[in-house]
Amino acid sequence: MILLESLPLSGVVSIYYDLNGTPYIYIDSYTKKDGTVVKGYYRSLPDKNKLNNWSSKGNINPFTGTKGYE
Template sequence: MKKLFLLFIFCMFAATGMDAAQRVGGYTKRNGTHVMSHHRSYKDSSRFNNYSTKGNRNPYTGKRGSKSPYKTKSYRTKRG
């Protein structure tokens, strides 16, 4: 019985880590553009675990990420 209980606890912890995405329902923007429903990774402070980041792959579409996880700053100055 104790082994069965430990197996159950292990499965519960394993299942919580698998749900790394949330479903976003379709909606219409103010300009009339319709956005279809889709999945996205949960919002957090990390830029490295998003589907669109280089090195990652979207499990729903199979598309590889192309965005750099590092913020790029523009050092251009306005000349007047």
């Protein structure tokens, strides 16, 4: 991944792009109201584009290996 820009958004540290230009974001660790700690993670950019959404059928999350299901 290549860091091309950093945005001061709540819970989002940076936007990354892979070599194909697909955007990804990193979500910082946070604590839920019930005290559960959620570790930081990468996710596809929430842009409603099914072609670059890791949860879409036919796609695979490159960080977890999980297959898309939607």
